[in-house]
Amino acid sequence: MKKFASNCERLLWTNVFVLSFVAFTSKSYSEEANLKINILNLDKPGVLYLSVCQDKEKFERTVKESEEKNCISASEEINRNNAQTNMKLPFGEYAMTLFIDFNGNKKIDKNFLGIPKEPYGFSNNVIGNMSAPTFDQAKFLISGPTTQNIKLRIGIPKQD
Numbered sequence: 001m002k003k004f005a006s007n008c009e010r011l012l013w014t015n016v017f018v019l020s021f022v023a024f025t026s027k028s029y030s031e032e033a034n035l036k037i038n039i040l041n042l043d044k045p046g047v048l049y050l051s052v053c054q055d056k057e058k059f060e061r062t063v064k065e066s067e068e069k070n071c072i073s074a075s076e077e078i079n080r081n082n083a084q085t086n087m088k089l090p091f092g093e094y095a096m097t098l099f100i101d102f103n104g105n106k107k108i109d110k111n112f113l114g115i116p117k118e119p120y121g122f123s124n125n126v127i128g129n130m131s132a133p134t135f136d137q138a139k140f141l142i143s144g145p146t147t148q149n150i151k152l153r154i155g156i157p158k159q160d
Contacts, residue, residue: 036084046102092141092142098121101118
């Protein structure tokens with residue numbers, strides 16, 4: 001009877017160890033992939049400001065220029081010879097907005113009507129109808145290495 005109890009105890013501890021190992025190793029890292037962002041038709045150097053959001057409300061607040069703390073934001077100098085950036089993101093759906101700051105004031109300049117005077121773009125190269133696109137229009141999926149080719153626009157967007 002002692003031998004049976006000893007074998008059961010050993011089996012129990014083996015199962016606890018295996019289950020603990022599986023639980024902690026499979027969930028201890030999140031699956032993530034590289035997002036490569038190519039900036040198309042950049043005509044002069046500037047600072048790229050971009051924001052990548054997983055949430056509709058946060059994306060729409062970011063588009064309206066408030067700084068959304070829960071989105072992934074980045075900035076870096078770019079020029080015609082180096083018009084791309086990369087970032088690692090966990091798998092999921094995202095929407096992205098970006099602009100190029102030419103004068104160093106860390107914001108997108110607009111005219112008196114609110115029309116952008118500096119280049120901007122959105123994921124999937126979507127444009128809104130007399131406004132910024134919605135999250136659903138701009139969303140894209142990261143489930144492996146992903147590339148977004150963003151065509152810069154200035155002023156009121158025109159359908160391509």
